[in-house]
Amino acid sequence: MESRTRELLDEHMRENYRKTSRVFSILLAAQWVFGILLAVVISPRSWAGLASATHVHIYAAVFLGGAITSLPLYLTLTRPESLATRLIVGVAQMLWSALLIHLTGGRIETHFHVFGSLAFLAFYRDWKVLLVATVVVASDHLLRGIFWPESVYGIADPAWWRFLEHAAWVVFEDVVLVFACFRGIDEMRSIARQRTELEKTFAELERTHQIVTRTEKLAAVGQLAASVGHELRNPLTAIRNAHAYISKRVLKSNAASDARTVQFLGLQEREIHACNRIISDLLDFARERPLDLRPCPLRPLIEEAFSVVTARDGVDLVNEVPADLPVPALDKDQFRQVLVNLVQNAVEAMPAGRAGTVRVSAAGSAGDRWRIAVIDDGAGIAPELHARIFEPLFTTKSKGTGLGLAVVATMLKRHGCSISVKSEIGRGTEFAIEIPLQTPSAAAA
Amino acid sequence: MKFRSRALFASATAAWLCAVFAGTTALMRYKNAAGAQLEPAGRWPAESTVARVPGRSMLVLAAHPHCPCTRASLTELDRLLVRAGGRLQAVVLFVKPRGAPEGWEDTDLWRRVAAMPAARPLLDVDGVEAHRFRALTSGQTLVYDQEGNLLFSGGITSARGHEGNSVGRGLILAALDGARLEHPTAPVFGCALDSPENGGTP
Amino acid sequence: MARILLVDDEGALRVTLAANLELDGMEVEEAESGERALELLRSAPFDLMLSDIRMSGMSGKELFQRAKELRPEMPVVLMTAFALEDIVREVLRNGVFAVLPKPFDVGHLSRTVQRALRRPAVLVVDDHEDQARSTAAALRAIGLRVESISDGAGALRAIEDRPIDICIVDLVMPGMSGAEVVERLRWSRTDITAIVVSDYVVPELMQRAAANGAFACLCKPVAADELAQVVAEARGRADLRSAAVRAR
Numbered sequence: 103m104e105s106r107t108r109e110l111l112d113e114h115m116r117e118n119y120r121k122t123s124r125v126f127s128i129l130l131a132a133q134w135v136f137g138i139l140l141a142v143v144i145s146p147r148s149w150a151g152l153a154s155a156t157h158v159h160i161y162a163a164v165f166l167g168g169a170i171t172s173l174p175l176y177l178t179l180t181r182p183e184s185l186a187t188r189l190i191v192g193v194a195q196m197l198w199s200a201l202l203i204h205l206t207g208g209r210i211e212t213h214f215h216v217f218g219s220l221a222f223l224a225f226y227r228d229w230k231v232l233l234v235a236t237v238v239v240a241s242d243h244l245l246r247g248i249f250w251p252e253s254v255y256g257i258a259d260p261a262w263w264r265f266l267e268h269a270a271w272v273v274f275e276d277v278v279l280v281f282a283c284f285r286g287i288d289e290m291r292s293i294a295r296q297r298t299e300l301e302k303t304f305a306e307l308e309r310t311h312q313i314v315t316r317t318e319k320l321a322a323v324g325q326l327a328a329s330v331g332h333e334l335r336n337p338l339t340a341i342r343n344a345h346a347y348i349s350k351r352v353l354k355s356n357a358a359s360d361a362r363t364v365q366f367l368g369l370q371e372r373e374i375h376a377c378n379r380i381i382s383d384l385l386d387f388a389r390e391r392p393l394d395l396r397p398c399p400l401r402p403l404i405e406e407a408f409s410v411v412t413a414r415d416g417v418d419l420v421n422e423v424p425a426d427l428p429v430p431a432l433d434k435d436q437f438r439q440v441l442v443n444l445v446q447n448a449v450e451a452m453p454a455g456r457a458g459t460v461r462v463s464a465a466g467s468a469g470d471r472w473r474i475a476v477i478d479d480g481a482g483i484a485p486e487l488h489a490r491i492f493e494p495l496f497t498t499k500s501k502g503t504g505l506g507l508a509v510v511a512t513m514l515k516r517h518g519c520s521i522s523v524k525s526e527i528g529r530g531t532e533f534a535i536e537i538p539l540q541t542p543s544a545a546a547a
Numbered sequence: 548m549k550f551r552s553r554a555l556f557a558s559a560t561a562a563w564l565c566a567v568f569a570g571t572t573a574l575m576r577y578k579n580a581a582g583a584q585l586e587p588a589g590r591w592p593a594e595s596t597v598a599r600v601p602g603r604s605m606l607v608l609a610a611h612p613h614c615p616c617t618r619a620s621l622t623e624l625d626r627l628l629v630r631a632g633g634r635l636q637a638v639v640l641f642v643k644p645r646g647a648p649e650g651w652e653d654t655d656l657w658r659r660v661a662a663m664p665a666a667r668p669l670l671d672v673d674g675v676e677a678h679r680f681r682a683l684t685s686g687q688t689l690v691y692d693q694e695g696n697l698l699f700s701g702g703i704t705s706a707r708g709h710e711g712n713s714v715g716r717g718l719i720l721a722a723l724d725g726a727r728l729e730h731p732t733a734p735v736f737g738c739a740l741d742s743p744e745n746g747g748t749p
Numbered sequence: 750m751a752r753i754l755l756v757d758d759e760g761a762l763r764v765t766l767a768a769n770l771e772l773d774g775m776e777v778e779e780a781e782s783g784e785r786a787l788e789l790l791r792s793a794p795f796d797l798m799l800s801d802i803r804m805s806g807m808s809g810k811e812l813f814q815r816a817k818e819l820r821p822e823m824p825v826v827l828m829t830a831f832a833l834e835d836i837v838r839e840v841l842r843n844g845v846f847a848v849l850p851k852p853f854d855v856g857h858l859s860r861t862v863q864r865a866l867r868r869p870a871v872l873v874v875d876d877h878e879d880q881a882r883s884t885a886a887a888l889r890a891i892g893l894r895v896e897s898i899s900d901g902a903g904a905l906r907a908i909e910d911r912p913i914d915i916c917i918v919d920l921v922m923p924g925m926s927g928a929e930v931v932e933r934l935r936w937s938r939t940d941i942t943a944i945v946v947s948d949y950v951v952p953e954l955m956q957r958a959a960a961n962g963a964f965a966c967l968c969k970p971v972a973a974d975e976l977a978q979v980v981a982e983a984r985g986r987a988d989l990r991s992a993a994v995r996a997r
Binding site for chain 3: 336338343344347350374378390391397398399403425
């Protein structure tokens with residue numbers, strides 16, 4: 103977050119430099135025009151008797167003034183943010199003070215331009231600019247004091263401390279302005295900090311909003327799925343009943359000799375069963391079944407799960423759960439569903455044509471964590487998908503609702519269990535379920 | 548910044564600084580270039596027709612009516628007269644060269660002097676009086692005491708067309724207070740009173 | 750011939766189901782609402798009532814309660830398309846014979862109905878006689894037919910001559926343990942479902958019981974209505990294996 107604050111601060115300061123440079127580009131140009139006007143109005147010609155020539159002030163205003171303005175004007179227009187621009191502007195502005203003082207014949211009032219310029223330069227909020235400007239003023243004073251002392255002090259031999267008197271006023275203003283610069287920068291820093299906080303908060307808000315939207319969508323889908331699923335059950339039952347009746351009657355009659363009739367009756371039954379399976383998947387996912395925790399021996403449970411799973415040729419189901427494993431407390435129906443889904447997944451993960459094994463093992467004891475693992479040597483799951491496979495409606499298969507593993511995740515969560523996946527493409531996958539500490543008697547109580 | 552453009556930028560800045568410095572120095576030298584000054588006579592010129600006011604020290608200032616730098620001298624004159632507090636009476640000789648058109652001398656400078664209480668403008672045709680007082684440059688100031696002795700001869704500005712405290716002012720005031728000064732003179736900054744063909748340098 | 754009262758407000762379902770049951774040799778009387786069903790119940794005796802839970806008008810649950818008042822001896826089987834968990838749980842605990850989720854296999858329904866028609870009893874086996882008796886009494890109050898016995902050997906003899914379909918066995922018993930009883934039951938009669946109850950977890954015995962097809966293991970103390978629920982669940986459970994075989 104600190105780096106972002108610095109970024110924002112730098113941005114803000116660069117913007118400030120740009121804006122101030124733009125002001126100075128106008129000011130420097132205006133001063134040049136003004137200087138020329140002054141010379142033209144006040145001192146256009148110098149005389150010798152009747153003869154006159156263009157006053158040096160005109161040349162000074164046009165050429166010296168133009169020279170002073172040239173480089174800084176160019177820089178403020180092309181490189182408004184750079185340090186060099188600021189420093190050169192500082193130098194030029196103070197030189198303009200001097201020139202204007204000369205053009206107005208040393209009027210006291212024009213000397214105010216010096217202090218006004220320093221204040222303007224402070225808009226850059228950069229102490230270096232003030233330093234350079236002050237150096238210019240000081241050197242001008244110093245050099246003229248050395249070479250043309252009368253022009254500075256009005257007397258031939260000024261006391262050494264006269265220089266300090268003039269310097270003191272400038273330093274006084276400098277101190278105030280530098281202080282103001284740092285204050286300004288502090289304010290900008292705290293603004294940058296606040297903006298960073300705001301950005302962070304907005305990002306979080308955006309994330310939360312997305313999560314909420316997704317959750318709401320899922321809930322809506324779940325509700326829709328549930329109501330559709332429920333609605334479908336009655337018609338499906340009626341179809342099933344009718345099919346059963348027709349099947350029984352037809353198989354007893356002459357039509358049984360027609361191979362297709364028999365085949366299609368079987369087909370009807372299977373497809374009805376498939377419909378049923380899909381609806382059950384949907385409803386299992388949306389359903390909130392309360393847990394009936396009872397002591398549940400694992401090895402027989404896995405045997406039951408194996409008996410439900412649609413087996414495949416060449417895929418062996420191996421129950422490696424030791425028979426003497428202690429008995430955890432689980433909701434038998436729901437846990438069986440979890441195992442069925444995982445084993446079914448493992449069976450389907452076996453690539454076609456290859457033989458494979460699905461192993462289920464378990465370990466643990468009362469007073470310790472239980473661990474059930476479903477291991478297959480099938481196609482494996484890519485690492486980037488590991489987090490997504492438990493998402494509802496996510497599937498890599500061409501058929502299927504994508505709810506199998508989501509149901510597993512939901513049911514396990516309700517049990518307070520966790521599930522993790524380890525996989526290598528081409529080598530196989532291992533799903534590991536961790537059942538937390540509990541004793542059956544405590545759970546059943 | 549690439550190396551080439553960096554070098555270019557550095558040289559541009561250096562050139563700029565040089566130009567500016569040169570320009571400023573040239574301006575300074577012009578501003579501090581003193582005008583021509585002659586060694587004055589020690590007493591009020593006898594042939595002068597300028598009226599003297601008895602009981603007062605006299606200040607004579609030679610001025611070119613159009614010289615812009617003389618504005619500063621007049622400002623200083625005003626201040627000086629105020630500081631002198633009635634001890635000084637000033638006469639400003641506005642030199643009108645031969646051949647100048649009608650009303651050439653009627654400038655804001657003339658009107659300004661006319662408005663000053665302790666000073667009066669005087670038209671000096673062809674610079675005759677200025678010549679008597681040995682003034683060559685606009686702004687040349689001469690101060691004489693009541694007996695007619697010269698107290699001061701020089702300029703009362705610190706630089707050309709520059710108002711503000713000057714060496715001349717200090718010397719004049721000191722002299723009025725009675726100090727005996729070794730070299731009561733100061734550089735004069737201003738336009739030449741005479742045209743170039745007569746020796747004047749603008 | 751058994752007389753069955755079939756109640757469902759879904760016409761198609763009712764008609765097709767009735768036809769299937771008649772094919773199995775039962776006499777079916779149809780009612781399209783709970784009110785109509787009660788009318789019929791009042792006027793004539795039935796051997797069994799088969800009803801949907803969710804109906805417009807009177808619900809299946811209410812119908813069941815009213816029928817229980819009218820004809821306490823008549824077994825009731827309920828069906829449900831909607832997962833009304835709380836209601837299902839409630840009726841299971843109140844002595845309904847079984848609840849079948851739709852869509853069900855017609856053969857399974859038929860088998861369940863026939864089982865119910867035999868009016869089977871639950872046998873409670875516990876070496877603590879008073880416990881066995883009190884459990885039995887509690888279950889009877891809910892409306893089940895219950896018998897009790899205090900040893901495993903006696904249980905095996907009892908099932909020979911009486912219509913028993915559920916055996917609630919205490920796991921730890923002197924002589925023949927509950928696990929052994931379950932094992933022996935499995936080999937003698939396959940239509941009996943065992944439910945094991947135990948004071949504390951004895952892993953080895955539980956494994957053995959579960960391996961021999963025990964429907965559930967419960968930890969004592971078990972409330973009577975929870976026990977009734979498990980009994981009804983056992984009675985309504987489809988044979989998983991056969992369902993899977995048919996799916997292939």
